[in-house]
Amino acid sequence: MTMRKLVHLHILIFVLVLSSTAEASDELAPMPIGKPGCKTDCGGVLIQYPFGIGQSGGEDCFYDVWFQIDCNQSTGWKPFLRHIQLEIGNITIAEKEDRVQVYSPVTSLCPNTSSRQPRDFTGSPFVYSQRFNRFTAVSCGFLAVISSEELIVGGCRSRCTQNGYSVDMPCDTGDNCCQTTIPSSLTVINTSIQKDRNGSAPGGSGCRDRAFLVDQDWFSDTSYYAIENMTRVPVVMEWTLNNDHATSSFQPFQSFLEDTEWYFTDPAPFCSIVESNRTKTTFTCYCSSGFEGNPYLLAPCRDIDECKFRPSVCSPGSKCKNTPAMYYCAPDSHVLRWVLTGVGICFGMLLLVAAAWLTYKYLQKRKHKLRKELFFKRNGGLLLQQQLSSGKVNVEKIKLFTSEELEKSTDKFNLDRILGQGGQGTVYKGMLTDGRIVAIKKSKMVSEGQLSDFINEVVILSQINHRNIVQLLGCCLENEVPLLVYEFIPNGTLSKYIQGQIEEFPLTWKIRLRIATEIAGALFYLHSAASSPIFHRDIKSTNILLDEKYRAKIADFGTSRTVGIDQTHLTTCVHGTFGYMDPEYFQSSQFTDKSDVYSFGVVLVELLTGQKPVSAVTKSQEEFRNLASHFITSMQEDNLQGILDDRVLNEGSESDITVVANLAKRCLNANGRNRPTMREVTAELESIHIHMYTKQPSIADQRSKSINSWDGSEPETEIASNRYGDNAIDFITT
Numbered sequence: 001m002t003m004r005k006l007v008h009l010h011i012l013i014f015v016l017v018l019s020s021t022a023e024a025s026d027e028l029a030p031m032p033i034g035k036p037g038c039k040t041d042c043g044g045v046l047i048q049y050p051f052g053i054g055q056s057g058g059e060d061c062f063y064d065v066w067f068q069i070d071c072n073q074s075t076g077w078k079p080f081l082r083h084i085q086l087e088i089g090n091i092t093i094a095e096k097e098d099r100v101q102v103y104s105p106v107t108s109l110c111p112n113t114s115s116r117q118p119r120d121f122t123g124s125p126f127v128y129s130q131r132f133n134r135f136t137a138v139s140c141g142f143l144a145v146i147s148s149e150e151l152i153v154g155g156c157r158s159r160c161t162q163n164g165y166s167v168d169m170p171c172d173t174g175d176n177c178c179q180t181t182i183p184s185s186l187t188v189i190n191t192s193i194q195k196d197r198n199g200s201a202p203g204g205s206g207c208r209d210r211a212f213l214v215d216q217d218w219f220s221d222t223s224y225y226a227i228e229n230m231t232r233v234p235v236v237m238e239w240t241l242n243n244d245h246a247t248s249s250f251q252p253f254q255s256f257l258e259d260t261e262w263y264f265t266d267p268a269p270f271c272s273i274v275e276s277n278r279t280k281t282t283f284t285c286y287c288s289s290g291f292e293g294n295p296y297l298l299a300p301c302r303d304i305d306e307c308k309f310r311p312s313v314c315s316p317g318s319k320c321k322n323t324p325a326m327y328y329c330a331p332d333s334h335v336l337r338w339v340l341t342g343v344g345i346c347f348g349m350l351l352l353v354a355a356a357w358l359t360y361k362y363l364q365k366r367k368h369k370l371r372k373e374l375f376f377k378r379n380g381g382l383l384l385q386q387q388l389s390s391g392k393v394n395v396e397k398i399k400l401f402t403s404e405e406l407e408k409s410t411d412k413f414n415l416d417r418i419l420g421q422g423g424q425g426t427v428y429k430g431m432l433t434d435g436r437i438v439a440i441k442k443s444k445m446v447s448e449g450q451l452s453d454f455i456n457e458v459v460i461l462s463q464i465n466h467r468n469i470v471q472l473l474g475c476c477l478e479n480e481v482p483l484l485v486y487e488f489i490p491n492g493t494l495s496k497y498i499q500g501q502i503e504e505f506p507l508t509w510k511i512r513l514r515i516a517t518e519i520a521g522a523l524f525y526l527h528s529a530a531s532s533p534i535f536h537r538d539i540k541s542t543n544i545l546l547d548e549k550y551r552a553k554i555a556d557f558g559t560s561r562t563v564g565i566d567q568t569h570l571t572t573c574v575h576g577t578f579g580y581m582d583p584e585y586f587q588s589s590q591f592t593d594k595s596d597v598y599s600f601g602v603v604l605v606e607l608l609t610g611q612k613p614v615s616a617v618t619k620s621q622e623e624f625r626n627l628a629s630h631f632i633t634s635m636q637e638d639n640l641q642g643i644l645d646d647r648v649l650n651e652g653s654e655s656d657i658t659v660v661a662n663l664a665k666r667c668l669n670a671n672g673r674n675r676p677t678m679r680e681v682t683a684e685l686e687s688i689h690i691h692m693y694t695k696q697p698s699i700a701d702q703r704s705k706s707i708n709s710w711d712g713s714e715p716e717t718e719i720a721s722n723r724y725g726d727n728a729i730d731f732i733t734t
Contacts, residue, residue: 038054045078046091047091053069067081084102089101101237102234103232110207120187121188134182134213135181137177144157146211160176212233240274306327307327379479380477402478409432438487441485469525469554471486494541495540498610510692523596524679535596539603579627594675597678602628614626663676
């Protein structure tokens with residue numbers, strides 16, 4: 001093992017011993033500042049090695065003669081550097097800031113005053129400190145200079161002010177006083193004040209002209225006016241140790257200086273060579289930052305306890321913890337205990353709140369789920385499941401929507417989304433997540449009978465696939481009231497176009513005939529072309545919608561019923577709308593396919609006349625007129641022209657209008673047996689289309705040549721649909 005490592009190991013062991021001893025005692029022993037047995041105080045000034053007074057045990061207490069201090073009666077028990085004969089103000093040993101403050105004379109330029117120059121330190125280990133000293137001149141208008149070995153190294157000039165000298169005026173203003181720095185490593189200086197530009201010399205009447213080098217920290221607390229009565233001021237000297245003499249004092253430092261800059265790991269002292277040549281080697285030593293001690297004694301430096309000297313360094317509620325070369329702030333144990341208790345309580349409360357919230361959400365979710373199940377059963381879910389299991393419902397066509405999905409699509413059933421209201425419920429406009437616009441029917445069901453109507457509508461519409469019948473997309477049974485989702489038909493009901501004559505889409509004769517044909521074809525499909533015969537039972541102009549191309553679509557199947565093959569009619573409670581209902585229905589309560597034919601006849605009369613099925617006769621609205629009865633009466637009185645719409649009269653041919661009017665009259669026959677079937681109605685309406693676009697003979701021409709114009713008579717001829725057969729029907733349903 002090398003000598004360095006051995007020394008290093010010994011120092012570390014020594015440090016550990018010191019550390020354990022320090023931890024065992026409340027108060028650390030003071031760090032030594034001088035050699036053992038040597039005096040370390042003189043006149044209140046601490047004497048730190050390498051400075052020393054006298055001897056101890058036959059060994060000098062100082063490093064060499066330059067650091068020897070006299071402290072006796074002849075010096076007034078004040079410390080004086082023996083070799084230089086300057087009084088010491090203080091000695092500071094700190095990291096790279098070793099310095100000694102001595103008292104240096106003030107150079108006065110005033111007559112009848114004694115004046116001396118600062119001491120010459122040539123050949124000594126001392127130099128004037130550039131960092132801590134400032135050259136200062138108390139003068140007005142003269143140039144103050146500082147020189148070294150006959151070379152001017154600095155100077156300054158101050159301004160003369162009208163206020164003259166002031167006791168409180170600082171020197172850094174440049175008024176009547178000036179300051180400047182000096183070069184480094186000066187050992188000899190001379191100060192002077194020279195003549196001004198006009199040839200005037202300093203030292204005139206009321207002379208206060210002085211020039212001196214001074215400790216800037218000391219001078220900053222003293223006004224330059226106070227220097228007038230002083231013959232000396234503090235000056236800071238820096239030093240280095242050297243080996244230009246053969247003394248035993250240097251030997252302990254030899255191991256520190258084997259390399260240019262060599263040191264042990266903290267807390268060993270750090271020694272650095274300043275200058276090295278053949279005759280001498282100069283160096284300084286210091287403790288690293290965060291450690292204290294006198295490095296020139298070659299004893300380990302000790303960690304500074306920042307917590308002891310700066311107790312308020314940490315914020316309230318935390319405690320200072322010292323570590324080697326530094327410190328940190330840790331929570332106080334008592335405060336930490338309260339903080340941890342508070343945190344624990346808060347955390348526990350948060351857990352309780354979270355548990356309560358989760359329990360509440362779980363109960364709400366469960367309650368919501370139970371409500372959905374209850375609504376599903378109450379809204380006919382079990383009945384729908386029975387229909388599904390029986391195969392009566394096309395499962396692939398019916399989607400079960402969630403209540404959340406439909407609420408979102410209608411903005412929670414906002415009133416602004418209402419498209420219309422009727423006896424079966426309210427219809428809202430909505431938009432699904434895939435962007436499709438739909439119509440959502442919110443039923444008004446309160447009784448079980450109405451509930452069966454709703455499920456019946458789902459069952460019926462799942463079996464229907466026709467371009468002139470509104471398509472059912474799905475339903476929702478999870479709400480308080482059931483919901484049906486249809487395709488959206490944008491142009492509203494036929495009723496508003498018949499009665500309002502909207503300019504955007506005027507009902508011409510051709511359009512009226514087309515719409516009538518489309519309605520008839522859809523009813524014919526329901527009565528005979530569907531998988532099971534379906535009676536709509538509520539055909540009216542408000543239940544006929546017009547899509548984006550103004551094609552007719554039958555809607556609202558809430559009161560519809562399917563009829564088995566072995567059934568000839570359906571007996572139910574009274575359904576339908578006044579003005580459209582079959583007269584036989586009131587007498588027998590038997591609903592047949594001819595009941596839908598009667599309702600269609602009323603819609604056909606609406607298209608011919610443009611009038612409402614029921615209207616007030618008087619302004620008091622106490623008497624009402626039934627359109628169907630009024631139409632039949634008008635034809636019997638040969639007054640058909642008086643009841644027809646003007647547009648029909650102007651645009652339709654006399655023969656076509658006569659055929660359609662007679663067809664409507666037959667549909668409105670009081671005896672259901674005498675009414676045509678929807679197959680026959682569809683064929684006859686389609687024949688008029690063929691006549692209008694191909695100019696071929698119409699059914700009217702083929703049925704009878706004896707029809708008198710506008711007489712309303714009905715010839716006893718063969719039914720037209722029997723002549724055209726299935727060809728006409730196929731044309732409609734393709």
